[in-house]
Amino acid sequence: MNPFFVGVSLTLLIGAFICLYRAILGPTLFERIIAVNLIGTNVLVVLILMAYLFKQAVYLDVAFAYALLNFVAIIAVTRCAETGGEPK
Amino acid sequence: MEKKHLFVGILLLIFWLVLTGNLHPFNLLEGVFLAALVTFLSHVLLSGLWEELRLGIRGIWRFWVCLARLTVDIFKANTDVGERVLDPKLPISPAVVKFKTSLKGVLPKVMLAGFITLRPGTLAVDFEGDIIHVHCLADSFAKELMEREAEKAVLWIFEEER
Amino acid sequence: MIEVVTNSITVVFLSLGVFFLSIGVIGIIRLPDIYSRLHASTKCDIFGAGLALLGLVVYEGVSFNALKLLVITGLMLTSGLVIGHAVARAARRGGLTPWQEDREELIRLEKEKLLEKFMEEK
Incomplete structure (x- = not known):
């Protein structure tokens, strides 16, 4: 199964790099937010695959913390944008 | 100490046990203490919202x-x-x-x-x-x-x- | 024997999950405005990541790590939905108007065509 997992991880990482285009050049703040969210999801799946590639269960905890942090960070940035944290 | 506080505390304890993953008595004690602490710190959040979430x-x-x-x-x-x-x-x-x-x-x-x-x-x-x-x-x-x-x-x- | 079955289920689920995640990425690049990009990102994010994680749960079998993976899956589902709604609401309250197809242009073209037909018949 290991070569398959490596292939899946590489595909997901290429997808994350393509998302970087939208995160850098997005016309508004919100496009950047959803691009960062999608990068976070891809990297989360890659982290869980790494737990099986390297046979270390610690990566599952890292993925857990990563998912929670991703959620909290994006909600905080969105809240800030909605209530006028960004100059218009 | 009401029903809702007990419910949230037990939920947090289960979350702690899923995260740490062993049933050693010391670990259990630590979980109970932390769940009680978090429930106490977040009682302001629970006051208004609870009735809506039934x-x-x-x-x-x-x-x-x-x-x-x-x-x-x-x-x-x-x-x-x-x-x-x-x-x-x-x-x-x-x-x-x-x-x-x-x-x-x-x-x-x-x-x-x-x-x-x-x-x-x-x-x-x-x-x-x-x-x-x-x-x-x-x-x-x-x-x-x-x-x-x-x-x-x-x-x-x-x-x-x- | 059982391993062959679970491994093939894992391969199918992971491939489908990666496919839908890639559709989300392509959608974010190609679609014209923030709301339609949210369509692609929210739906494909939830479904793709959910399928990939479920495939890994099948690969893991019945164990403590499988429970942890299931909790991560539930977290992904709820957080994906909440992030989608929060971003959409902030975008609307920030005054972003949705992209519209240019309908007046379409109607004008249609009228010209009808006029030409009418002239030819005359």
């Missing part, structure tokens, strides 16, 4: 049944978005419709917004009182939305039986 055992069961039915719709929604995105001509004609709902309370409205978002071609954007603004990817989805399938499902979950 859902009986029957409601929870029906929620899972609805989720299982929704899986087919989620699959359809994803294939639809995939077809539209991979088509070189990009065949979309977006429209924003207003949808008036008869549901009361916070939890039913949140669930309705989630169901609308997971259905094919529609995305719940904003709430203004009873009116939801829904963004549709094409006009045909707006007609489908007006058949109120999602609202019927939420009404079925929250059917009163007290």
Whole structure:
């Protein structure tokens, strides 16, 4: 199964790099937010695959913390944008 | 110390046990202490919200049944978005419709917004009182939305039986 | 024997999940405005990541790590929905108007065609 997992991880990482285009050049703040969210999801799946590639269960905890942090960070940035944290 | 505090504390303890993953007495004691501490620190958050989040055992069961039915719709929604995105001509004609709902309370409205978002071609954007603004990817989805399938499902979950 | 079955289920689920996640990425690049990009990102995010994680749960079998993976899956589902709604609401309240197909242009073209037909018949 290991070569398959490596292939899946590489595909997901290429997808994350393509998302970087939208995160850098997005016309508004919100496009950047959803691009960062999608990068976070891809990297989360890659982290869980790494737990099986390297046979270390610690990566599952890292993925857990990563998912929670991703959620909290994006909600905080969105809240800030909605209530006028960004100059218009 | 009320029922809600006990409930939240036990939920946090289960979360701690899932994260740490052993049942050593010291670990258990630590979990009980931390759960009590977090419950005490967040009692301001729990004061107003608790009454809104009530859902009986029957409601929870029906929620899972609805989720299982929704899986087919989620699959359809994803294939639809995939077809539209991979088509070189990009065949979309977006429209924003207003949808008036008869549901009361916070939890039913949140669930309705989630169901609308997971259905094919529609995305719940904003709430203004009873009116939801829904963004549709094409006009045909707006007609489908007006058949109120999602609202019927939420009404079925929250059917009163007290 | 059982391993062959679970491994093939894992391969199918992971491939489908990666496919839908890639559709989300392509949608974010190609679609014209923030709301239609949210269509692609929210739906494909939830479904793709959910399928991939469920495939790994099948690969893991019945164990403590599988429970942890299931909790992560539930977290992904709820957080994806909440993020989609929060971004859409902030975008609308920030005054972003949705992209519209140029319908007046279409109607004008249609009228010209009708006029030409009419002249030819005359």
